[in-house]
Amino acid sequence: MHNFYIGFMGLAALFSLITGSSAFAGTYNLTIDEMRAGYDRGERLTMAINGQIPGPTLRFTEGEEVTINVTNKMDTDTSLHWHGILLPFTQDGVPGISFPGIKPGETFTYQFKIKQSGTYWYHSHSGLQEQDGVYGPLVITPAKREPFRYDRDYVVMLSDWTDEKPEAILGHLKKNSDYYNYAQRTVGTFFRDVSENGLAATVKDRADWGRMRMTPTDISDVSGYTFLINGKSAAQNWTGLFKPGERVRLRLINGSAMSYFDVRIPGLKMTVVQADGNNVQPVPVDELRIAVAETYDVIVQPEEEKPFTIFAESLDRTGYARATLATKAGMSGEIPALRPRPLLSMADMGVDMAGMGHGDHGAAHKEAVAAPAMDHGAMAGMDHGAMADEESMNMPDMQSGIAPKAAKKGGKVLVYGDLKAMKPYADYRAPDREIEMKLTGNMERYFWSIDGVKFSDAEPIRLKYGERVRFTFVNQTMMSHPMHLHGMWMQLDTGRKKFNPLKHVVNVPPGQTLSVDVPADAMGEWAFHCHLLYHMTTGMMRKVIVEGPVAANVGMRHE
Amino acid sequence: MNPIFLPLAVALSVSVSGLATPARAAAGHGYEFGAPGKPASATRNIEVNLADNYYEPDAISVKQGETVRFVLKNSGEFLHEFRIDTLAAHTEHRKEMAEMMEMGMLTPTGINPEKMNMDHSKMDMPSKAGEPMRHDDPNTVLLAPGESKELVWKFSRAVEIEFACNMPGHYESGMLGRIDFAK
Numbered sequence: 001m002h003n004f005y006i007g008f009m010g011l012a013a014l015f016s017l018i019t020g021s022s023a024f025a026g027t028y029n030l031t032i033d034e035m036r037a038g039y040d041r042g043e044r045l046t047m048a049i050n051g052q053i054p055g056p057t058l059r060f061t062e063g064e065e066v067t068i069n070v071t072n073k074m075d076t077d078t079s080l081h082w083h084g085i086l087l088p089f090t091q092d093g094v095p096g097i098s099f100p101g102i103k104p105g106e107t108f109t110y111q112f113k114i115k116q117s118g119t120y121w122y123h124s125h126s127g128l129q130e131q132d133g134v135y136g137p138l139v140i141t142p143a144k145r146e147p148f149r150y151d152r153d154y155v156v157m158l159s160d161w162t163d164e165k166p167e168a169i170l171g172h173l174k175k176n177s178d179y180y181n182y183a184q185r186t187v188g189t190f191f192r193d194v195s196e197n198g199l200a201a202t203v204k205d206r207a208d209w210g211r212m213r214m215t216p217t218d219i220s221d222v223s224g225y226t227f228l229i230n231g232k233s234a235a236q237n238w239t240g241l242f243k244p245g246e247r248v249r250l251r252l253i254n255g256s257a258m259s260y261f262d263v264r265i266p267g268l269k270m271t272v273v274q275a276d277g278n279n280v281q282p283v284p285v286d287e288l289r290i291a292v293a294e295t296y297d298v299i300v301q302p303e304e305e306k307p308f309t310i311f312a313e314s315l316d317r318t319g320y321a322r323a324t325l326a327t328k329a330g331m332s333g334e335i336p337a338l339r340p341r342p343l344l345s346m347a348d349m350g351v352d353m354a355g356m357g358h359g360d361h362g363a364a365h366k367e368a369v370a371a372p373a374m375d376h377g378a379m380a381g382m383d384h385g386a387m388a389d390e391e392s393m394n395m396p397d398m399q400s401g402i403a404p405k406a407a408k409k410g411g412k413v414l415v416y417g418d419l420k421a422m423k424p425y426a427d428y429r430a431p432d433r434e435i436e437m438k439l440t441g442n443m444e445r446y447f448w449s450i451d452g453v454k455f456s457d458a459e460p461i462r463l464k465y466g467e468r469v470r471f472t473f474v475n476q477t478m479m480s481h482p483m484h485l486h487g488m489w490m491q492l493d494t495g496r497k498k499f500n501p502l503k504h505v506v507n508v509p510p511g512q513t514l515s516v517d518v519p520a521d522a523m524g525e526w527a528f529h530c531h532l533l534y535h536m537t538t539g540m541m542r543k544v545i546v547e548g549p550v551a552a553n554v555g556m557r558h559e
Numbered sequence: 560m561n562p563i564f565l566p567l568a569v570a571l572s573v574s575v576s577g578l579a580t581p582a583r584a585a586a587g588h589g590y591e592f593g594a595p596g597k598p599a600s601a602t603r604n605i606e607v608n609l610a611d612n613y614y615e616p617d618a619i620s621v622k623q624g625e626t627v628r629f630v631l632k633n634s635g636e637f638l639h640e641f642r643i644d645t646l647a648a649h650t651e652h653r654k655e656m657a658e659m660m661e662m663g664m665l666t667p668t669g670i671n672p673e674k675m676n677m678d679h680s681k682m683d684m685p686s687k688a689g690e691p692m693r694h695d696d697p698n699t700v701l702l703a704p705g706e707s708k709e710l711v712w713k714f715s716r717a718v719e720i721e722f723a724c725n726m727p728g729h730y731e732s733g734m735l736g737r738i739d740f741a742k
Contacts, residue, residue, distance in 0.1 A: 145613070147610075147611050147612050147613065147732070148612060148613070148732035148733050149613060149617075149732070149733025149734075150733065247732075247733055269731065271728055271731035271732050273732050281637070281667060281728065282612065282727075282728030282729060282731060282732040283727070283728050284727065284728055284731050299731060299732050299733070301731065420667070422611065423636075424636070
């Protein structure tokens with residue numbers, strides 16, 4: 001390991017000697033310390049960067065050589081990871097993979113050259129510190145003109161604040177994974193469903209979920225959060241000013257530990273121009289779902305002199321984050337009602353009930369259906385003859401319960417298929433090989449895993465520098481997983497080939513399968529994990545090692 | 560149709576100009592701010608580069624009564640439009656462009672000539688006036704990637720107008736330019 005570090009740094013130094021030092025450089029100083037903070041219900045001891053939650057917005061410029069001094073004033077180790085940024089792996093900030101972490105009282109100096117532009121963020125990669133408040137926005141100004149235009153520019157960073165210590169949350173989950181599921185179905189909802197769907201359908205629905213040892217209200221496993229925009233609760237109402245007719249760029253960042261949001265601004269179309277920091281062909285939408293750790297840049301053009309509410313409902317509908325676009329401070333727009341909590345359906349679980357009856361379920365579903373945890377054998381033995389064909393088509397379980405739907409009638413919701421890269425990817429080609437990753441979990445004991453193996457027991461994934469590897473995620477759980485690869489882009493396969501969008505996080509919905517192509521263009525050791533904090537912590541993570549040609553590997557050892 | 564029930568944007572343009580988009584077909588394409596010009600009458604050229612997704616320059620100045628030859632070049636990778644119109648008429652036209660994309664007459668990178676020349680009035684989704692939908696308004700030019708074209712226009716009256724690209728998402732993200740009338 002040491003040899004590799006030295007060799008790599010030596011090479012980097014040589015490279016900078018050859019090219020000469022760049023035109024400009026910037027130094028940034030960040031301090032991580034304990035702090036008391038709270039929202040609406042008193043304070044607790046927590047952690048913050050430079051005394052604020054979120055931390056300060058770092059503003060870099062493409063081509064800049066940045067130096068970031070990070071000082072740890074706490075009595076526990078810490079770290080900062082630059083989420084979505086392309087850099088030498090030794091600067092990536094993941095303790096145990098890229099560096100040993102920052103010890104109490106120490107200052108670690110990060111140095112790297114900015115090779116990209118757009119909206120990103122940064123956060124601690126140590127323990128559960130991200131949930132405590134160690135995160136902030138990162139904005140990079142491009143070297144060239146952007147393919148869109150705006151008059152105002154605001155960061156809109158979403159996050160989930162908890163009044164509990166994150167360690168206590170993890171403890172509750174390990175004891176009882178349904179600890180935060182306040183919406184368990186009861187005998188009352190049973191009778192409601194009977195009157196809406198009929199007795200046979202309701203009994204069958206409950207029986208199906210029982211056989212899978214899961215519950216359909218299980219769309220997020222932690223709740224009781226206060227949702228924030230730029231560190232302000234809904235009551236505190238963060239406000240961005242505009243003049244009617246101006247174009248306003250909103251840099252949406254989901255810096256939550258565990259929460260997805262459905263975001264809309266009633267009365268305004270949002271034109272999506274960037275996803276995960278990369279320009280996309282502009283697409284006007286009424287609503288979008290932002291997975292944990294994703295970013296979307298949208299442009300809105302309010303024409304009227306009145307307040308507009310930025311409304312971000314948590315996916316589990318336990319609450320919302322809210323901010324306002326206003327023509328003067330203190331204005332407040334109407335706050336819509338929370339929509340009902342979506343329920344997972346059998347379709348979300350990859351169980352194509354109608355298809356099973358006719359014996360023609362698709363190959364993509366087959367994998368998910370075969371998941372041991374889902375007790376496929378028992379389901380296959382169910383009496384499908386009892387389902388009248390006509391009725392079965394109208395059963396609620398035939399459609400996804402969790403797929404986003406627009407609040408506005410006939411409104412457009414952003415889907416991954418809408419994301420088309422602005423610039424075609426020059427080296428687009430078929431992948432050299434494919435690696436399948438089953439996303440797995442054990443809810444009874446609350447640990448999450450990949451291919452049934454948690455991080456601490458897993459071998460690293462080895463890639464060869466220059467190869468192009470397709471990762472296919474097969475989600476065999478009932479939760480969405482925002483999968484995040486460090487150091488390299490994932491080209492999300494939407495069927496647009498060279499226009500497939502470049503992402504650092506892809507959301508894999510329950511029971512679904514999706515593929516990304518990864519150009520292995522960054523040497524070193526990288527983290528690859530689910531960005532739901534408690535899923536990563538309990539094991540849904542891998543180390544990826546990008547190695548050089550065989551001859552160059554001599555002397556490169558890993559513990 | 561009772562004017563009270565017209566959408567706001569259309570109602571506004573009616574009151575400003577008396578010649579909103581739906582009325583134009585009947586009136587034989589009238590534009591309150593001018594008309595297509597004769598190439599020979601053009602007194603100067605204005606070069607406009609259509610990039611992804613913006614114009615260079617993004618503001619021009621014209622004189623009332625002047626005939627200008629716009630020399631247009633699409634240097635981008637996507638299909639772009641150069642249309643001179645009032646703000647309200649651009650808004651209406653954006654709906655037509657979205658429909659044309661949906662029907663496959665237009666794609667992000669070009670025109671589908673087969674579908675563009677079909678008689679869409681026989682389809683489920685006829686255009687607003689119930690006429691065949693075409694992209695042939697005299698105040699508008701469509702340019703495929705790499706294409707160069709010209710538009711000659713006589714500016715007769717100082718009205719608030721813009722040049723804009725109404726491909727879905729392009730105008731919204733800022734592909735438009737101001738037209739000022741010099742005194």
